[in-house]
Amino acid sequence: MSKSLFEKVWDAHAVKTLSNGQTQLLIGTHLIHEVTSPQAFGMLRDLNLKVAYPHRTFATVDHIVPTDQRQEPFADPLADAMIRELRANCEETGVTFFDLPSGKQGIVHVVGPEQGITQPGTTIACGDSHTSTHGAFGAIALGIGTTQIRDLLATQTMALAKLKVRKINVTGKLGPGVYAKDVILHIIRQLGVKGGTGYAYEYAGEVFDGFSMEERMTVCNMSIEGGARVGYINPDEKTFEYLKGRPYSPTGDAWDAAVENWKSFASDPDCEFDDVVDFDASTIAPTVTWGINPEQAISIVENVPTVEAAAGKDQPLIAEALEYMKLPAGAPIKGVKVDVCFIGSCTNGRLSDFEEAAKYLKGHKVADGVKAIAVPGSQIVDVICREKGLHTVFEEAGFEWRGAGCSMCLAMNPDKLIGDQLSASSSNRNFKGRQGSPTGRTVLMSPVMVAAAAVKGEIADAREVFDVKELVEA
Amino acid sequence: MALEKITEIKGRGVYVAGNEIDTDRIIPARFMKCVTFDGLGEYLFYDVRKNEDGSDKQHSLNDERFDKASILLSGENFGCGSSREHAPQALYRYGFRGLIAESYAEIFFGNCTTLGIPCFCATKEDIKAIVAAIEADPSIEVTLDVANERISFGDQSVTAVVRDSARMALCEGKWDMIGELREVESRIAEVAGALRYMAK
Numbered sequence: 001m002s003k004s005l006f007e008k009v010w011d012a013h014a015v016k017t018l019s020n021g022q023t024q025l026l027i028g029t030h031l032i033h034e035v036t037s038p039q040a041f042g043m044l045r046d047l048n049l050k051v052a053y054p055h056r057t058f059a060t061v062d063h064i065v066p067t068d069q070r071q072e073p074f075a076d077p078l079a080d081a082m083i084r085e086l087r088a089n090c091e092e093t094g095v096t097f098f099d100l101p102s103g104k105q106g107i108v109h110v111v112g113p114e115q116g117i118t119q120p121g122t123t124i125a126c127g128d129s130h131t132s133t134h135g136a137f138g139a140i141a142l143g144i145g146t147t148q149i150r151d152l153l154a155t156q157t158m159a160l161a162k163l164k165v166r167k168i169n170v171t172g173k174l175g176p177g178v179y180a181k182d183v184i185l186h187i188i189r190q191l192g193v194k195g196g197t198g199y200a201y202e203y204a205g206e207v208f209d210g211f212s213m214e215e216r217m218t219v220c221n222m223s224i225e226g227g228a229r230v231g232y233i234n235p236d237e238k239t240f241e242y243l244k245g246r247p248y249s250p251t252g253d254a255w256d257a258a259v260e261n262w263k264s265f266a267s268d269p270d271c272e273f274d275d276v277v278d279f280d281a282s283t284i285a286p287t288v289t290w291g292i293n294p295e296q297a298i299s300i301v302e303n304v305p306t307v308e309a310a311a312g313k314d315q316p317l318i319a320e321a322l323e324y325m326k327l328p329a330g331a332p333i334k335g336v337k338v339d340v341c342f343i344g345s346c347t348n349g350r351l352s353d354f355e356e357a358a359k360y361l362k363g364h365k366v367a368d369g370v371k372a373i374a375v376p377g378s379q380i381v382d383v384i385c386r387e388k389g390l391h392t393v394f395e396e397a398g399f400e401w402r403g404a405g406c407s408m409c410l411a412m413n414p415d416k417l418i419g420d421q422l423s424a425s426s427s428n429r430n431f432k433g434r435q436g437s438p439t440g441r442t443v444l445m446s447p448v449m450v451a452a453a454a455v456k457g458e459i460a461d462a463r464e465v466f467d468v469k470e471l472v473e474a
Numbered sequence: 475m476a477l478e479k480i481t482e483i484k485g486r487g488v489y490v491a492g493n494e495i496d497t498d499r500i501i502p503a504r505f506m507k508c509v510t511f512d513g514l515g516e517y518l519f520y521d522v523r524k525n526e527d528g529s530d531k532q533h534s535l536n537d538e539r540f541d542k543a544s545i546l547l548s549g550e551n552f553g554c555g556s557s558r559e560h561a562p563q564a565l566y567r568y569g570f571r572g573l574i575a576e577s578y579a580e581i582f583f584g585n586c587t588t589l590g591i592p593c594f595c596a597t598k599e600d601i602k603a604i605v606a607a608i609e610a611d612p613s614i615e616v617t618l619d620v621a622n623e624r625i626s627f628g629d630q631s632v633t634a635v636v637r638d639s640a641r642m643a644l645c646e647g648k649w650d651m652i653g654e655l656r657e658v659e660s661r662i663a664e665v666a667g668a669l670r671y672m673a674k
Binding site: 022082147156193197258316436 | 557584668
């Protein structure tokens with residue numbers, strides 16, 4: 001019988017059917033970080049249990065690390081206690097920790113792929129909703145809560161109800177200046193923030209086939225913003241090429257065997273899906289959010305909606321969003337003044353994100369009064385950017401180039417908005433207060449669009465600011 | 475490890491209006507700088523309940539009429555966003571023992587069930603009726619009948635939905651899965667043994 005990748009991976013990892021009807025699923029790769037794991041280690045101690053498969057859990061520190069003053073002890077005693085707790089837990093249990101001095105620290109969803117830990121046909125879980133990122137490699141990867149982290153530490157398994165699978169085809173060709181971020185924001189805008197509840201999303205079609213692994217990660221990363229706990233792309237030659245030679249990738253004969261095995265997990269061509277949705281790439285423009293959830297998005301050439309014109313939609317939510325965001329209802333979003341520009345996060349904090357933004361930033365300056373920061377997703381991304389001189393391009397333009405971490409995506413470290421500052425951000429959530437100030441405002445967009453906003457000092461169409469078409473054709 | 479069978483929750487209700495209430499709203503990220511869940515109740519809905527100087531904003535959780543509420547009502551897609559268990563932990567530690575909403579985000583729903591918090595799905599109209607009743611008389615008792623998927627309030631009663639797996643887990647005292655997951659160590663080793671990438 002033909003099966004989707006989701007079903008094949010599920011079947012290979014199913015341990016048993018539990019009394020509540022859910023499946024006990026083996027999670028081969030468990031990733032942890034400092035925010036959601038310490039309580040799980042505490043629960044384990046309370047129950048007098050050991051870590052069952054310590055070689056299959058990998059840790060890093062990302063949410064709370066300062067991106068400027070990185071010497072320990074950290075100025076914030078709470079953050080300092082968290083890194084020390086994670087370090088002690090890893091030492092005690094034998095879990096590998098990509099710690100700050102290792103040179104391999106970074107955002108957990110950047111580190112896993114970078115180290116070759118993220119592989120096709122595997123199951124991956126982490127106490128972080130953006131774990132869906134790893135689906136870019138043809139893995140089933142999902143975010144979990146802390147009690148489930150405990151379950152994984154103790155048994156390497158968790159209880160889970162099988163998801164339905166929705167195939168999302170994007171066919172055709174993207175226009176110049178339209179990126180992976182625009183594609184996923186467009187999908188969420190169309191299918192809604194709860195459209196994916198109960199589903200895994202399989203992203204398919206020529207647009208995803210043509211994407212690099214990093215672009216695929218950007219798309220899968222935001223699956224959860226559309227309500228889908230899992231998003232994946234079938235593994236192909238690009239996947240294998242990316243993984244070859246990475247520290248945790250198989251080598252020699254084992255490599256060839258692994259590639260054959262990985263290929264076997266791809267969805268069968270004639271398999272059936274619970275739902276199929278098609279999009280035409282040529283209709284996707286650079287997309288930005290205007291509201292307080294990622295569904296509240298428009299293309300850069302559209303106007304901010306009005307409550308009156310939104311008949312049939314959730315008008316109270318639109319009114320709430322307009323009031324919070326203080327944007328001009330019914331007027332263009334282009335031209336709205338920005339205070340802060342942030343390039344980074346597990347969505348857009350990888351090498352190609354900085355390369356692409358730097359390509360256009362060169363020779364430009366950040367507008368007066370705008371604070372702009374670039375935060376690499378990992379220490380390795382940082383080193384490569386420095387080797388390529390990208391950090392200089394950012395610094396010369398007026399960006400601050402920082403150390404690796406989650407930074408202003410959720411502002412658990414010192415990088416925060418102040419008051420009702422408006423941030424042009426390459427991150428993944430525009431929830432109220434998300435970037436550290438209870439009244440702070442977030443407008444999500446691609447890294448190149450953030451660069452354009454930084455240069456103009458207002459939300460702008462990167463295609464106009466940078467003459468994108470000319471550069472693409474050159 | 476014998477767990478309590480959660481078949482019924484009784485208590486007063488309070489309505490937190492709105493759709494798409496995300497976990498950042500339920501517990502802002504800055505309050506997650508902690509290594510235990512103790513004390514999180516204090517920061518529940520902090521930024522919508524408190525001004526920056528710490529004084530109270532107008533919010534149903536600041537309304538003394540609903541002080542004793544242990545059942546929270548809200549709208550669609552409650553608990554969307556982050557996987558942080560800090561959100562249901564904060565709700566539980568604040569005193570909530572059951573939730574009623576039109577729908578829930580996936581990860582949040584699972585986290586609540588694991589903590590023994592029943593998440594009832596009800597229609598917009600039924601939620602409206604319950605809210606009207608508790609607004610009229612905050613002291614009325616709301617009963618969440620998990621086994622029979624019914625919500626009673628005052629002299630009224632409506633049907634609701636508690637997802638099968640959650641209902642069975644709660645009613646049979648198996649909402650914390652660790653005991654059952656640990657029963658099959660050798661079967662886990664067998665499945666792991668068949669997967670190349672699991673090898674040491």
